Amino acid sequence: MLILLRHGQSQWNASNQFTGWYDCDLTPKGEAEARASGKALAEAGLLPDIVHTSLQIRAIRTAELALAEMGRTEVPMKQDWHLNERHYGDLTGLDKSETRQRFGDEQLNSWRRGYRTPPPPIADDNPWNPNRDPRYAHLTPEEIPKSECLADVVERLMPYWYDEVIPDLRAGRVVLISAHGNSLRALAKHLDLIDDDAIAALNIPTGMPLVYELGDDMMPLAAKTTLARSLDPAAAAEAAAEVAEQAG
Numbered sequence: 001m002l003i004l005l006r007h008g009q010s011q012w013n014a015s016n017q018f019t020g021w022y023d024c025d026l027t028p029k030g031e032a033e034a035r036a037s038g039k040a041l042a043e044a045g046l047l048p049d050i051v052h053t054s055l056q057i058r059a060i061r062t063a064e065l066a067l068a069e070m071g072r073t074e075v076p077m078k079q080d081w082h083l084n085e086r087h088y089g090d091l092t093g094l095d096k097s098e099t100r101q102r103f104g105d106e107q108l109n110s111w112r113r114g115y116r117t118p119p120p121p122i123a124d125d126n127p128w129n130p131n132r133d134p135r136y137a138h139l140t141p142e143e144i145p146k147s148e149c150l151a152d153v154v155e156r157l158m159p160y161w162y163d164e165v166i167p168d169l170r171a172g173r174v175v176l177i178s179a180h181g182n183s184l185r186a187l188a189k190h191l192d193l194i195d196d197d198a199i200a201a202l203n204i205p206t207g208m209p210l211v212y213e214l215g216d217d218m219m220p221l222a223a224k225t226t227l228a229r230s231l232d233p234a235a236a237a238e239a240a241a242e243v244a245e246q247a248g
Contacts, residue, residue, distance in 0.1 A: 001046065001169075001174045001175070001211070001212070001213060001214070002165075002169060002175050002177070002211070002212040002214055003041065003046060003048060003174070003175065003176045003177070003209050003210070003211055003212075004177050004179070004184050004187065004188070004204075004209065004210040004212070005037055005062065005063070005066065005176060005177065005178045005179075005207070005208075005209045005210070006179065006180060006181055006184055006204045006205065006206050006207065006208070007026065007030065007034070007056075007058040007059045007061075007062040007178060007179070007180060007206060007207070008026050008027075008029070008030030008031060008032070008033035008034040008037075008058070008062050008065075008206050008207040009026065009027050009029045009030035009033060009206050009207070010024050010025065010026055010027065010030055010058045010206075011024040011025055011026070011027055012024045013027070013030070013206065014027050014029070015095075016095055016096050016097060017093055017094060017095055017096070018088040018091040018092055018093065018094050018096060018099070019085060019088070019092070020085050020086060020087045020088030020089075020091075020092050020130070020148075021056070021084055021085060021087050021088075021092070021130040021131070021133075022092055022093065022128050022130045023056050023057050023058075023130060023133065024057075024058065025057050025058060025061065026057075026058050026061055026062065030058070030062070030206065030207065031061075031065055033062075033206055033207025033208075034061065034062040034063075034065035034066050034069075034207055035065050035066065035068075035069045036069075036207060037062070037066050037069075037207050037208065037209050038065065038066030038067065038068065038069030038070045039069050039070075040209060040231050040232075041066065041070060041209055041231075042069065042070045042071075044211075044231055046174065046209075046211060047070055047072055047174060048067070048070075048072060048075055048173075048174050048175065048176035049075065049168075049173035049174045049175070050075060050076050050077075050078070050168050050173050050174075050175055050176070051063045051067065051075055051076070051077040051078070051175075051176045051177075051178060052077075052078045052079075052080065052083060052164065052165055052168075052175065052176070052177045052178070052179075053077060053078070053079050053080075053083060053177070053178045053179065054079065054080070054081065054083035054084040054085065054178075054179050054180060054183065055079050055080065055081045055083075055084060055135050055136075056084055056085065056180070058180075059083070059178045059179050059180060060077075060079060060178070062178050062207070063077060063176065063178035066176075066178070078164065080160060080164070081135070081136065081139070082156050082157055082159070082160035083157065083160065083177065083179045083180075083183050084179075084180065084183065085179075085180035085181065085182055085183060086148045086149075086150065086152075086153045086180070086182035086183070087122070087130075087145040087146070087147055087148040087152075088119055088147070088148075089118060089119035089120050089121050089122045089146060089147025089148070090119060090120040090121060090122045090123050090126055090147070091111065091119045091120070092122055092126060092128045092129070092130070093126065093127065093128035096108075113200040114149065114200070115149060115150050115151050115196045115197070115199060115200065116149050116150075116151045116196075117149050118147040118148055118149040118152065119147050120147065121146035121147045122146050122147060131144050131146070150182060150185065150186060150189075150199065151196075153182050153183055153185075153186040154186040154189060154190070157183055157186045157187060158186075158190065161187065161190070165177065166218050169214060169218060170218075181203070181204050181206075181243070184204050184210075185199060185202055185204060188202060188204070188210070188226045189202075191212060191219065191220055192220065192224075192225070192226050194226070202226055202227075202240075203240040203241070203243040203244045204226070204227075204240065204243070205236055205239030205240045205242070205243055206239070206243075208230050208231070208232070208235065208236045208239060209230065209231055210226060210227075210229040210230055210236075211229050211230075211231065212229060227240055
């Protein structure tokens with residue numbers, strides 16, 4: 001069993017800024033969303049045996065709060081940069097609506113949703129540049145992106161899926177991945193066989209678990225849309241529509 005959980009609302013979700021690799025924390029609403037996700041999973045009898053998260057605090061704390069709500073604080077957690085959010089390059093820190101007004105609908109939509117269109121690379125003097133974070137000191141300069149499109153996220157995430165997550169699934173563990181809108185979109189693209197154009201329409205809401213039952217081939221047993229895998233599909237669709245409107 002696989003559970004995907006986008007972190008609860010972050011401080012920059014609330015202020016409508018492009019976040020990417022910048023490491024902001026949860027808002028009180030985000031903390032409540034994380035706890036609610038844990039309660040929903042417990043009520044559904046879906047108790048994780050192991051958790052995989054990114055290195056970013058909003059994903060880590062979401063997992064911790066959800067596990068605490070389930071009474072599962074002893075569950076081991078693996079933290080890895082391959083599950084990080086997409087790197088938004090020099091858009092990092094910018095207000096989404098103001099960026100739309102400055103660059104226009106077509107350009108912004110291309111940056112946000114174009115499968116192979118990365119934003120401009122982050123400048124060294126960008127005040128929100130996350131690339132010098134000591135958590136990434138073990139990476140080579142080539143491994144640390146200056147900007148990413150979704151195709152780049154798929155490329156860095158899939159080896160982690162095969163090498164780290166699938167072994168836990170094959171061992172019979174219930175696996176929770178607590179990550180981000182774009183890293184989870186990248187994985188959903190693979191699992192739900194979403195093509196390069198259609199993935200632009202997928203928005204994953206914060207704090208709502210998506211549940212996958214997988215076969216021996218580590219692909220879903222049931223043919224569903226991604227959001228239909230939510231414990232509350234109607235609420236997930238409504239929340240996803242709000243995500244789609246964030247840029248105004």
